[in-house]
Amino acid sequence: MEMRKHLESVGGETGYSWLYKATVINGGVRATVTILVISLSAGFFAWYTRSGNDASPDSIVGLVYATIGTILLLLAATRFSKRRRVHRNRTIGGLRSALGWHMCFALMGLAFLAMHSFGEFNPRSGTYALYGMIALVISGLVGRVLDRIIPRLIAGEAHRALNTEGDDRIETISQKLQAIVGHNTQNIQGFTTPAGNKQAAASTAQNSLLPVALGQGQGQGQVKAWREQTLHTPWDLAYISLESTPQELGRDGQYRFVPDKKSGLTRPGALMPGTEEHISELEEIRQAMRHEIFYRYITRYWRTFHILLALLTVGLLVWHIVYALQLLLPTIIH
Amino acid sequence: MFKNNTHQQSVRLHKTGPQIAQELHACIGCNECLLACPALGESLTIDVLNRETLGGAISRPVAQFARACYQCGACVSPCPVGLHRDAMMMWLKVRLLRTGWEE
Numbered sequence A: 001m002e003m004r005k006h007l008e009s010v011g012g013e014t015g016y017s018w019l020y021k022a023t024v025i026n027g028g029v030r031a032t033v034t035i036l037v038i039s040l041s042a043g044f045f046a047w048y049t050r051s052g053n054d055a056s057p058d059s060i061v062g063l064v065y066a067t068i069g070t071i072l073l074l075l076a077a078t079r080f081s082k083r084r085r086v087h088r089n090r091t092i093g094g095l096r097s098a099l100g101w102h103m104c105f106a107l108m109g110l111a112f113l114a115m116h117s118f119g120e121f122n123p124r125s126g127t128y129a130l131y132g133m134i135a136l137v138i139s140g141l142v143g144r145v146l147d148r149i150i151p152r153l154i155a156g157e158a159h160r161a162l163n164t165e166g167d168d169r170i171e172t173i174s175q176k177l178q179a180i181v182g183h184n185t186q187n188i189q190g191f192t193t194p195a196g197n198k199q200a201a202a203s204t205a206q207n208s209l210l211p212v213a214l215g216q217g218q219g220q221g222q223v224k225a226w227r228e229q230t231l232h233t234p235w236d237l238a239y240i241s242l243e244s245t246p247q248e249l250g251r252d253g254q255y256r257f258v259p260d261k262k263s264g265l266t267r268p269g270a271l272m273p274g275t276e277e278h279i280s281e282l283e284e285i286r287q288a289m290r291h292e293i294f295y296r297y298i299t300r301y302w303r304t305f306h307i308l309l310a311l312l313t314v315g316l317l318v319w320h321i322v323y324a325l326q327l328l329l330p331t332i333i334h
Numbered sequence B: 001m002f003k004n005n006t007h008q009q010s011v012r013l014h015k016t017g018p019q020i021a022q023e024l025h026a027c028i029g030c031n032e033c034l035l036a037c038p039a040l041g042e043s044l045t046i047d048v049l050n051r052e053t054l055g056g057a058i059s060r061p062v063a064q065f066a067r068a069c070y071q072c073g074a075c076v077s078p079c080p081v082g083l084h085r086d087a088m089m090m091w092l093k094v095r096l097l098r099t100g101w102e103e
Helices: A002-009 A025-052 A060-085 A094-117 A124-161 A169-188 A195-207 A220-231 A236-238 A248-254 A275-333 B017-026 B046-054 B059-070 B087-099
Strands: none
Touching: A025 A060, A025 A094, A060 A094, A060 A275, A094 B087, A124 A169, A124 A220, A124 A275, A124 B087, A169 A275, B017 B046, B017 B087, B046 B059, B046 B087
């Protein structure tokens, strides 16, 4: 709330709504041209079919529709791709404009090719090419919707994985866990190993994951070294130890702590207060990162799918053109 | 966390605030990322974008650009110093999202 007030007080923008309004240079011009071209061609199509003329894909009008549709499709396929790859004469916003025209050309091309069919879906090659074109345009439109939705979802997951200062929450929580383990380890160091249990103490000392303060015969410097080593041990390694605890080591001694079965201390993590919460937070962040990766894969593979579909459609179109020319050329020659 | 997983390594995750600040300080302001961007719809200078990404108020053009960015990664390869503008834009998105949720 404070951040928002601060940003508003200095004239800043706030919020990231799903329905944000994108600023597009010449977006209105492109939309007008597309609507106008489709409307005019559709109007002509309606007049032509009602006036009893030859309404077949291989009629003159049908072939004109096919030619214009193919040119528009090729423009949609090549113009944006070329603009992306060629670095010369680039301007800010130029690629956005090219992307806009890519969509406009695709929509106009689909409209022209649909009109070229005149509702005849008998020739397999042409029908497949048209279906490929429809699928391609739909995949492009779905891709644009995903481009709007997915980045916001990723931002949501990134927000979950970062704290308010922008630091990695995993690191912060790991440090807290390490502090808890370090604190508990220091408490455990309060237990003294009986002098008669030197072998067990040596075994524990070799392990170094859960060190105990050594009793007689060990110098202060070594105890300090153990302590330093303990504090630098990663929390997960320090927490999960298969070695005997000091309580178990002290079986032969005076003290062994065994909580009552009904006691709250038997709950998992009761002897490590705060650990469970931190571990569940870690799991939550892990999940957020998994989601983020998943969303990124969706956008990446959807683009690949769109490109593959475009290649397939171009292939079907070439097949259809070759097939149509085989039928048309003998008629034209004779 | 995912560093050991080679399959997931190919997908880059978001960056932290300090990492973003480090990248912004390394930016040489050549504008290549903005020229390669298919989401940028209006004229914007790199110094304004960098300054507002780092902190403070987010102006309308920068906010609109941040919302329009769809993380295609086209800005990454042209950068002569190998910075990740997409990660910086994600940081801006997170900032905008947080201010929105606080309302």
